[in-house]
Amino acid sequence: MNNWFHGKFGVQFIGKDQICSSGDTAVPNGRVENSRGRRLSTVAKLGLAAACVLGLAACVTPQERHAMDQNQCYAFGFEPGTDAFAECMMGLHQQRAVAQANSNLYWQAQLAEQNRRREARQDLYKIASLQRSGDPRFPVCGASSDGGMDHRTMTWYGPNCRAR
Template sequence: MIHQFYGKFPLQRVCDNGASSAQGRVKAGGRQARRLPVAAKIALAAACTLGLAACVTPQERHAMDQNQCYTFGFEPGTDAFAQCMMGLHQDRAAAQAASNRYWQAQLAEQNRRREAQQDLYKVMSLQRSGDPRFPVCGASYEGGMDHRTMTWFGPNCRAR
């Protein structure tokens, strides 16, 4: 168990000290292991750092909030300190709600684009009806099935 201190408030963390089995390997499959380019190593290190920075336990977050309010000059146990803690929590909740709204809007836009593309494919398939230059659509073609008419549609197909 490792004891860490965030300013005035202690935090206990349990860590696994086991060494990785991949450390120290020079050869892979009897050959010299391939070396990563420097840019790839930097990108990998940055991705790992960002990934680990996002993983904060609730206890760590609470300790960091306490230290933030303490550095603002509020004394623990006072109403002002409690209001500061509540304000930080509300700010975090508002940021999370904004992030959720953003991703919901992105998903809705993606769904709208996919539906618009499918509508275009349906129109194109119907316009090509009877044209022998285009194959008849089937389940293996990109597009889908118009459940209203029970016919397949796609970008390079014609309706039956």
């Protein structure tokens, strides 16, 4: 297996002798040839590259992330084993933690907003269903109604029906 170095820490490359799952052989000059010796079309290469990028975008093991961080700090000019290198590594970790915390807050806010809208819609359905009580133009709400059950009055409610 060939090791190609990007910075100081190695990144592995599938060598010429190794076969990919699709039967293609990777060649160091960037060409991809299948086992019959024909070259893949440009569209197929682009499609394969896009699929790989999308499939592997979020798939980074902690070891790979650590190696990428080391490479980044090394690329910034910090030598491994120095205090500056350690500070660079901690800074990258803290940036990632802040980004994750911000992402968590964003999704919590999205969920809270969805819950507020659903509760407001249900309150509107309850009021409308109670106002339609006794109106024969609307069917009586039941378990199949889109609203729900008002546990205070023990009646069903929904957008297009009446409570009783």
